[in-house]
Structures are given as C-alpha cells and as structure tokens.
Amino acid sequence: MTNSMVVKKFEKIVGKDNVLSEREDCYPYSFDVVEQGQDVRVPDIVVLPENKLQVQEIVRFAAQQNIPIVARGAGTNQVGSCIPSRNGIVMHFSKMKSIIEIDENNLNCTVQPGVIVGDLQKEVESRGLFFPPDPSSLAVSTIGGAIAQSASGSRHFKYGGTRDYVIDLEVVTADGEIIHTSSKTQKNVAGYNLTQLFVGSEGTLGIITEATLKLIPKPDVRRILLAFFDDLKDSARAVEAIIRHRLRPCVIDLLDEKTIETIEDFSHSGIFRSAEACLIIEVDGTEIDVADQIQKINNVCGDYNVSEIKIAQNQEESDKIWFARRQAFSAVTRLNFDVVAEDLVVPPSKLVEMVRKIQEISRKYDINIAIMGHSGDGNLHPHFSLDLRDEEQKHRYQLAELEMLDYAATLGGTITGEHGVGVVKKPHMTLVNDESNLKFMRMIKQVFDPKNIFNPEKIL
Numbered sequence: 001m002t003n004s005m006v007v008k009k010f011e012k013i014v015g016k017d018n019v020l021s022e023r024e025d026c027y028p029y030s031f032d033v034v035e036q037g038q039d040v041r042v043p044d045i046v047v048l049p050e051n052k053l054q055v056q057e058i059v060r061f062a063a064q065q066n067i068p069i070v071a072r073g074a075g076t077n078q079v080g081s082c083i084p085s086r087n088g089i090v091m092h093f094s095k096m097k098s099i100i101e102i103d104e105n106n107l108n109c110t111v112q113p114g115v116i117v118g119d120l121q122k123e124v125e126s127r128g129l130f131f132p133p134d135p136s137s138l139a140v141s142t143i144g145g146a147i148a149q150s151a152s153g154s155r156h157f158k159y160g161g162t163r164d165y166v167i168d169l170e171v172v173t174a175d176g177e178i179i180h181t182s183s184k185t186q187k188n189v190a191g192y193n194l195t196q197l198f199v200g201s202e203g204t205l206g207i208i209t210e211a212t213l214k215l216i217p218k219p220d221v222r223r224i225l226l227a228f229f230d231d232l233k234d235s236a237r238a239v240e241a242i243i244r245h246r247l248r249p250c251v252i253d254l255l256d257e258k259t260i261e262t263i264e265d266f267s268h269s270g271i272f273r274s275a276e277a278c279l280i281i282e283v284d285g286t287e288i289d290v291a292d293q294i295q296k297i298n299n300v301c302g303d304y305n306v307s308e309i310k311i312a313q314n315q316e317e318s319d320k321i322w323f324a325r326r327q328a329f330s331a332v333t334r335l336n337f338d339v340v341a342e343d344l345v346v347p348p349s350k351l352v353e354m355v356r357k358i359q360e361i362s363r364k365y366d367i368n369i370a371i372m373g374h375s376g377d378g379n380l381h382p383h384f385s386l387d388l389r390d391e392e393q394k395h396r397y398q399l400a401e402l403e404m405l406d407y408a409a410t411l412g413g414t415i416t417g418e419h420g421v422g423v424v425k426k427p428h429m430t431l432v433n434d435e436s437n438l439k440f441m442r443m444i445k446q447v448f449d450p451k452n453i454f455n456p457e458k459i460l
C-alpha cells in the first residue's frame with residue numbers, strides 16, 4: 001500500500017485535520033528533548049486521534065500493514081524514547097486530554113493520556129485532593145508519558161512515583177483489542193499485575209488510551225527549607241541523619257556548587273548563595289506537624305555544620321524556590337551547545353562516594369558536570385554540558401558516561417531511576433541486567449507485540 005493510500009485511510013478514521021503527512025509537518029516529530037546524534041527518522045505520518053476507537057482502528061490497520069507506531073505525549077523524555085527508529089506513524093495525544101472523572105468518594109480519577117500532569121494536579125488540588133508525582137517537566141509533560149516512562153520527581157522520597165498511583169489502564173494492544181489491566185478498586189490481586197507491566201514500558205507493549213489514578217488527601221501545609229553546606233559530605237551526613245531520625249520530608253533534593261551557581265545566574269532569584277552543597281527540603285502535613293519537623297530538621301542540619309538555613313516565609317518565596325529548582329535543566333542549557341541530563345541511582349548511603357566519583361570524572365574527561373538530584377532516594381541527575389557536534393567531545397562524553405554508570409552499578413545502584421531507557425540507555429542495560437533478565441523482557445515484548453510494531457528498537 002502506498003503512503004498516500006495510508007494517509008487516505010487515516011483521514012477517514014480521524015478526519016483530515018488530524019493527519020499530518022507533509023515532510024516539514026512531520027519533521028518536528030523526529031526529535032524529543034535530547035538529540036544525541038542518533039540515526040533519527042522523520043515519520044511518514046503523524047496522526048492525532050480523538051478517542052480510543054480511532055486509536056484501535058489505526059492500530060489494527062498498522063498491525064495488518066506492519067507499520068510501526070510511536071506514541072507521543074509532549075516529547076520531553078530525556079532518552080530518545082519517542083524518536084521514531086523506522087519512519088512509520090507517530091501517534092500524538094494532544095487531542096485526547098480530557099479529565100474524564102474525579103471520583104471524590106473513591107479517591108481516584110480517570111483521565112485520557114494527553115492530560116498535562118500539572119493541569120491534573122491543579123484540578124484535583126482545587127478539590128482538596130492530591131496527585132503527588134512531580135517530574136520537573138510537569139507544566140508540559142503528559143500523564144501518558146509519565147506512565148509510559150514511569151516518571152517521578154522530588155516528592156518520590158515520601159510519596160513514591162507515577163508507578164505507585166496507577167490503578168487501572170485501558171490499553172489498545174497490538175492485535176487491536178481494548179483491554180483493562182485491572183479494575184478501579186484500590187486493591188486487586190486477581191492474577192498477574194498487568195498494570196505494572198505497562199508502567200515504564202515506553203510505548204513498546206501497547207497504547208494507553210485511559211488511566212485511572214489513585215488520589216490522596218492534599219496535605220494542609222507545605223514548607224521549604226534551604227540548607228547550605230561548605231562541605232558536601234556534611235550535607236550527605238545530614239540527609240542520612242534525617243532518615244535515621246525517622247523524619248519524612250516530602251523532598252530532600254541536593255544541588256552541588258556548580259548547579260547552585262548556574263541556577264542563580266539563570267534565575268537571579270537572590271535565594272541561592274555560594275556553597276559546596278545545598279539541600280532543598282520540603283515538609284508537608286498539618287500545621288503542627290510541619291512546624292515540628294522543620295524544627296527537628298533545622299536541629300539535625302545544625303549537628304552537621306550547616307553554614308546557613310533559609311526557611312521560606314510564605315507561598316511566594318516557596319514558589320520562587322521551586323521555579324528556580326525546576327529551571328535547572330534550562331539553566332544548564334545556557335552553558336554550552338548541548339546538555340545531557342543523566343539519571344542514575346545509588347543506595348543513599350553511597351551518595352557522597354558517587355558524587356565524588358562524578359567530580360573526578362568531570363576533571364578526568366574535562367567536561368562540565370552540574371550535579372543535582374533527589375538525595376533522599378539516592379537518585380542523581382548529573383547534567384553534562386558540552387558540544388556534541390564536536391566528535392572528540394562526544395567521544396569523551398561517551399567514556400565519561402560509561403565510567404559513571406559502571407561505577408553506580410558497582411555501588412549496587414542502577415543506570416536510571418526515572419528517565420527510562422529509550423535508545424540512550426539501551427547500550428548500558430547489561431550493566432544492571434543479566435542475560436536471564438533480558439531474556440524474560442524479550443519474551444514479554446514478544447507476547448504483547450509479536451510483530452514489533454510498537455516503538456521498535458527501544459529499551460531492548
């Protein structure tokens with residue numbers, strides 16, 4: 001079947017306005033946030049379905065014709081996960097963005113995949129409810145992308161990530177069936193956990209057309225504290241002590257010296273000041289509980305040579321801190337032509353060792369690396385700032401990345417905690433998965449997608 005016949009077929013299914021087939025219109029869909037010189041392909045067609053039946057019809061047709069389909073939310077993933085590897089179709093979910101139901105009695109909501117994470121959060125919070133997963137990209141990234149990428153963020157330490165809030169998924173499978181992976185109940189152990197197979201599957205097992213997500217009551221109060229340390233080691237010891245004292249802030253983020261400088265230069269917030277490390281600690285709960293925890297955290301930081309503590313006095317100050325923190329990626333992009341936001345995890349007790357290793361790698365390979373991360377989880381995001389057009393720099397980066405990920409693995413850590421695998425981390429999968437693991441993963445892919453039409457060549 002020729003491309004123009006396929007276009008006609010899709011126009012019939014979703015309407016003319018929802019099909020793009022001119023090369024210049026499809027070109028932007030060849031990229032996502034990180035372009036590291038992969039062999040990118042422009043999709044032949046971009047379709048924008050408006051409902052699940054249209055998705056089903058497109059999938060059935062594509063499967064019949066062996067045409068690959070790459071689902072796409074906002075394209076903010078950092079691992080090349082929605083870059084088409086073989087032309088074919090990109091299915092963009094910008095027209096499936098309804099919040100279908102917020103069930104206040106049963107504490108859940110049902111949404112279409114194109115709903116923006118931040119929009120959902122605002123909507124449920126206006127009703128006294130809370131959807132905690134908070135990727136820094138939440139102002140633009142979608143629920144479909146968050147589920148498929150198993151996104152999380154700063155609040156993971158207390159609340160967990162997207163994975164912990166998905167109750168049920170409606171999925172169009174490779175043979176064009178529409179299935180529900182579970183029920184809308186809070187508990188369900190009737191069989192294998194299909195839901196969690198789709199969470200983090202990066203669009204390789206099926207297309208999510210609806211998601212039911214758990215909600216919890218919104219905490220009464222939130223408060224942020226910034227703790228500056230002249231010695232990185234002290235900041236890590238303070239984090240360990242906070243955990244040991246059974247305190248449970250919702251956020252304990254770490255910024256290293258370079259990150260602090262870069263963020264402040266970019267945001268001119270006047271909040272951050274020179275230090276070897278800064279912890280952003282957010283506490284939430286009832287007014288009394290929050291005041292008590294802030295006091296205790298203040299004392300713990302005092303025990304570990306904190307050089308300054310700043311406590312946000314009102315919402316405006318808190319917003320200013322979060323704005324600056326969430327702009328970290330943008331801030332680093334100003335330093336050079338490219339930025340690669342890495343993602344690795346080590347046991348929290350190995351954090352200092354890992355940070356020191358990254359600093360050593362930065363010197364060894366002569367690459368600027370700004371280190372930030374969710375220290376309570378041992379999850380670090382070293383941001384490499386460099387020019388990947390320069391082959392020699394690219395080579396140095398590749399060596400540095402491998403050495404860093406290998407070291408994380410030897411510390412008992414892993415190569416990604418929230419960004420996923422895509423194409424970027426695919427070559428490193430063997431650092432943390434043995435052949436038996438990979439064999440079972442391949443078998444799962446084979447069962448769900450025997451013709452390999454969903455997002456081929458990702459993860460495995």
Ligand SMILES: Cc1cc2nc3c(=O)[nH]c(=O)nc-3n(C[C@H](O)[C@H](O)[C@H](O)COP(=O)(O)OP(=O)(O)OC[C@H]3O[C@@H](n4cnc5c(N)ncnc54)[C@H](O)[C@@H]3O)c2cc1C
Nearest residue numbers: 073074075076077136142144145146148151152202203208
């Ligand atoms: C500045 C910045 C900050 C970030 N901060 C964080 C962070 O703090 N934590 C974090 O975890 N991530 C973070 N990310 C990464 C990224 O934002 C998340 O992975 C996000 O959840 C991706 O959502 P998206 O809508 O952009 O998905 P996309 O990038 O469009 O797609 C991601 C994956 O989901 C698949 N997909 C999309 N929709 C569907 C669907 N309906 N059915 C099946 N598969 C689908 C795609 O095929 C792809 O494999 C950040 C990215 C940036 C640029």
